[in-house]
Amino acid sequence: xxxxxxxxxxxxxxxxxxxxxxxxxxxxxxxxxxxxxxxxxxxxxxxxxxxxxxxxxxxxxxxxxxxxxxxxxxxxxxxxxxxxxxxxxxxxxxxxxxxxxxxxxxxxxxxxxxxxxxxxxxxxxxxxxxxxxxxxxxxxxxxxxxxxxxxxxxxxxxxxxxxxxxxxxxxxxxxxxxxxxxxxxxxxxxxxxxxxxxxxxxxxxxxxxxxxxxxxxxxxxxxxxxxxxxxxxxxxxxxxxxxxxxxxxxxxxxxxxxxxxxxxxxxxxxxxxxxxxxxxxxxxxxxxxxxxxxxxxxxxxxxxxxxxxxxxxxxxxxxxxxxxxxxxxxxxxxxxxxxxxxxxxxxxxxxxxxxxxxxxxxxxxxxxxxxxxxxxxxxxxxx
Amino acid sequence: xxxxxxxxxxxxxxxxxxxxxxxxxxxxxxxxxxxxxxxxxxxxxxxxxxxxxxxxxxxxxxxxxxxxxxxxxxxxxxxxxxxxxxxxxxxxxxxxxxxxxxxxxxxxxxxxxxxxxxxxxxxxxxxxxxxxxxxxxxxxxxxxxxxxxxxxxxxxxxxxxxxxxxxxxxxxxxxxxxxxxxxxxxxxxxxxxxxxxxxxxxxxxxxxxxxxxxxxxxxxxxxxxxxxxxxxxxxxxxxxxxxxxxxxxxxxxxxxxxxxxxxxxxxxxxxxxxxxxxxxxxxxxxxxxxxxxxxxxxxxxxxxxxxxxxxxxxxxxxxxxxxxxxxxxxxxxxxxxxxxxxxxxxxxxxxxxxxxxxxxxxxxxxxxxxxxxxxxxxxxxxxxxxxxxxxxxxxxxxxxxxxxxxxxxxxxxxxxxxxxxxxxxxxxxxxxxxxxxxxxxxxxxxxxxxxxxxxxxxxxxxxxxxxxxxxxxxxxxxxxxxxxxxxxxxxxxxxxxxxxxxxxxxxxxxxxxxxxxxxxxxxxxxxxxxxxxxxxxxxxxxxxxxxxxxxxxxxxxxxxxxxxxxxxxxxxxxxxxxxxxxxxxxxxxxxxxxxxxxxxxxxxxxx
Numbered sequence: 001x002x003x004x005x006x007x008x009x010x011x012x013x014x015x016x017x018x019x020x021x022x023x024x025x026x027x028x029x030x031x032x033x034x035x036x037x038x039x040x041x042x043x044x045x046x047x048x049x050x051x052x053x054x055x056x057x058x059x060x061x062x063x064x065x066x067x068x069x070x071x072x073x074x075x076x077x078x079x080x081x082x083x084x085x086x087x088x089x090x091x092x093x094x095x096x097x098x099x100x101x102x103x104x105x106x107x108x109x110x111x112x113x114x115x116x117x118x119x120x121x122x123x124x125x126x127x128x129x130x131x132x133x134x135x136x137x138x139x140x141x142x143x144x145x146x147x148x149x150x151x152x153x154x155x156x157x158x159x160x161x162x163x164x165x166x167x168x169x170x171x172x173x174x175x176x177x178x179x180x181x182x183x184x185x186x187x188x189x190x191x192x193x194x195x196x197x198x199x200x201x202x203x204x205x206x207x208x209x210x211x212x213x214x215x216x217x218x219x220x221x222x223x224x225x226x227x228x229x230x231x232x233x234x235x236x237x238x239x240x241x242x243x244x245x246x247x248x249x250x251x252x253x254x255x256x257x258x259x260x261x262x263x264x265x266x267x268x269x270x271x272x273x274x275x276x277x278x279x280x281x282x283x284x285x286x287x288x289x290x291x292x293x294x295x296x297x298x299x300x301x302x303x304x305x306x307x308x309x310x311x312x313x314x315x316x317x318x319x320x321x322x323x324x325x326x327x328x329x330x331x332x333x334x335x336x337x338x339x340x341x342x343x344x345x346x347x348x349x350x351x352x353x354x355x356x357x358x359x360x361x362x363x364x365x366x367x368x369x370x371x372x373x374x375x376x377x378x379x380x381x382x383x
Numbered sequence: 384x385x386x387x388x389x390x391x392x393x394x395x396x397x398x399x400x401x402x403x404x405x406x407x408x409x410x411x412x413x414x415x416x417x418x419x420x421x422x423x424x425x426x427x428x429x430x431x432x433x434x435x436x437x438x439x440x441x442x443x444x445x446x447x448x449x450x451x452x453x454x455x456x457x458x459x460x461x462x463x464x465x466x467x468x469x470x471x472x473x474x475x476x477x478x479x480x481x482x483x484x485x486x487x488x489x490x491x492x493x494x495x496x497x498x499x500x501x502x503x504x505x506x507x508x509x510x511x512x513x514x515x516x517x518x519x520x521x522x523x524x525x526x527x528x529x530x531x532x533x534x535x536x537x538x539x540x541x542x543x544x545x546x547x548x549x550x551x552x553x554x555x556x557x558x559x560x561x562x563x564x565x566x567x568x569x570x571x572x573x574x575x576x577x578x579x580x581x582x583x584x585x586x587x588x589x590x591x592x593x594x595x596x597x598x599x600x601x602x603x604x605x606x607x608x609x610x611x612x613x614x615x616x617x618x619x620x621x622x623x624x625x626x627x628x629x630x631x632x633x634x635x636x637x638x639x640x641x642x643x644x645x646x647x648x649x650x651x652x653x654x655x656x657x658x659x660x661x662x663x664x665x666x667x668x669x670x671x672x673x674x675x676x677x678x679x680x681x682x683x684x685x686x687x688x689x690x691x692x693x694x695x696x697x698x699x700x701x702x703x704x705x706x707x708x709x710x711x712x713x714x715x716x717x718x719x720x721x722x723x724x725x726x727x728x729x730x731x732x733x734x735x736x737x738x739x740x741x742x743x744x745x746x747x748x749x750x751x752x753x754x755x756x757x758x759x760x761x762x763x764x765x766x767x768x769x770x771x772x773x774x775x776x777x778x779x780x781x782x783x784x785x786x787x788x789x790x791x792x793x794x795x796x797x798x799x800x801x802x803x804x805x806x807x808x809x810x811x812x813x814x815x816x817x818x819x820x821x822x823x824x825x826x827x828x829x830x831x832x833x834x835x836x837x838x839x840x841x842x843x844x845x846x847x848x849x850x851x852x853x854x855x856x857x858x859x860x861x862x863x864x865x866x867x868x869x870x871x872x873x874x875x876x877x878x879x880x881x882x883x884x885x886x887x888x889x890x891x892x893x894x895x896x897x898x899x900x901x902x903x904x905x906x907x908x909x910x911x912x913x914x915x916x917x918x919x920x921x922x923x924x925x926x927x928x929x930x931x932x933x934x935x936x937x938x939x940x941x942x943x944x945x946x947x948x949x950x951x952x953x954x955x956x957x958x959x960x961x962x963x964x965x966x967x968x969x970x971x972x973x974x975x976x977x978x979x980x981x982x983x984x985x986x987x988x989x990x
Binding site for chain 1: 386387388390391394395398401402404405406408409410412413414416417419420421423424427428522524525526528
């Protein structure tokens, strides 16, 4: 066993694999009807998800075993590539647009969202530059330079247009700056300007504003939430405490659009119920908890920020995904990490977990701390 | 590092708080408010759907299909989403199929798009055929595609009963074919025909033209869909003379050989002139029927009291529906006695001033055929449930005895004479003795009767002595062959001939066998003497024939009427020249001559 694998956080590793395996089952259950209708074969999405899961596992192994500092050193290149890819996607002809926006690039049969790459690149980039800046991050020049670099990515994504991803990436960036030690005053000032700006942008994007209006209307009456959110809530409610059973849900039969991506939690809630959902949530919480723990114990600031960024991404995506599904957020396409079907997003997320695990294997205390189990300690002694 | 931990804790707290809010909301939706959403889910995914009952079939007496409901499945995607206990919605459309097409169309009727019978037998037996609808709950997906999902509550449909009609498909086909052909050849407006088993009243065929195809009810007009045999009311004309004749016999007012004076074809009574087609002098009662003399029948009717006449007419079923289990039956018009004018009885005697349906008109003939009992016509043989058990059965329904057996027998012989020697010659069939009566009636026109628009009819039965088949034919406004004998009688002959010779029908055996029994032997003596080929033929074959019968009696000095009766009784055919007392006869008395030979009586008034 490699050094990375031997010292990594096994609990997190297992949790990721569990969610991954469970996600494949769920993608099949939630997508077969749609696949049958669209592609004439119920396994269409499932087969692709399997392939991506295998690819993700391969990437997982690679990232677990490659020193994260390599990614740190390559982060400038990564940032540049991300910007170029974002420009390429914007330069695509309008005919390449899906639902009016250009977000996807394809390499062979594999399609990926450029914003996924940009997000990863940005996390690595901020981690490196925040470390380099050290306490200088409190200087507004350094701080503003980082902000500018974040804004470039966000604006490019916003131009796709993809308001929600842009907002989330912006949020991740700001949170990372916060974790890197930026001054609270600076951050408050940033949020103070970014929020009205975001609202203004949202208002200028009619499609987006419409959803926000519906969301506000839906606070009193869930039927006014709009079709998707309404159906999502019906599905969740129909599941009840124990669910109707895996595969037996009704909502995926064309009541809920995109059941395998943006509303996968609703299918999950319908089929395995509140209790099942809580179990899945617990696994996610565990992943986030371990990720944050790893961030805390990371050997250097880069590791800390990388682990935090990757973990926070999963946490914020999962939270917002659930919030949309229960109608607490305007309807927008936020996938559930590690589970939702959707291009190469799964591969990127698993790879980011690989980075976190690599960091865990290099942590100052290793896993030999108060939480480690005797069996693990024994195996570690043997290696 | 301390700062990182604090800030991390802050972020974790925020995430936890956010998660708690979302989980709380999930708990509300999934647990606290669950019922509401379960109900909404059910509302949008479940659809209660009626499972229509399988409608029972209409079949003929031997179980051959007249109308059947067939499932006609539309294209169903093979196993699209047929996963996990879902099978695509049963889109099968049930279609009512009438394999005979427009044969028996008006009899069978048709069903509407809602599956209810809208005419004919389909309407009459709808309660039997209908069954009981069930229901099922369909699962509906977001595209509004419906599925049948296993395990949801449902109520099975109960199939309707099959109704066995008394119709025989083969007879019906023969009748409809011949009738159609005849209507076309005669360029008639229409036609109708009933074939009945006179002993039970069972209708073997009931056809009218133009018919309609119940497979395509929308392509027909309302009048085409009517069953004319029971809904068209017409003046029966001469066929009604059977009723008058039976009253005269039953009330012993006349014997077959009683002479009635034909008044040379014109008889004035109650300000009305009754005319005959051909002028007759003296006719026996039997001959009056055979030649269908209006004058003679007017005179006969004149001897019957009004109320008695009315009672008989009603007893024969006129003025009331026959009670056949078919919709749209008319009852015809028989005015009550108090509304009668002086001439009513007289005109009614010859089939005017009374109207009836063809089926009503069949009844007196059936009564005569079966020995004097009025039997209500029967169209339903039995009703059987889907498991084959008999639920109901149409029974032989004698209504009342209207004639005594011997009188009915005598009438049968008289009707046989009509076919053999009288107006019904066109209905004669070589292998079998036919009894029947022609009829021609003018349609009422503005202010009188039309000369050109006629009903031409023939009603008869075979064989004479034990009738198995009764057939009534009416042609509506034949363009050629104005007299009934010319239009309807040959149709009758064709129908009966084809029925007898049809290989699948057993009538040939029944009818031809029963005909070999010499029929006059059972008859009363005075009937036996009545003129007609059949009795004589059989007598010739018998070895103990009475020689005295072939010797001409002496008629000189006798009153013409007595003389004719005398000559008739001996089996000769009298011809009268002049009236009064016979003063000369050719050949002379005591001459032995062949039976049925003519004897001319010369008469002059006394003094």
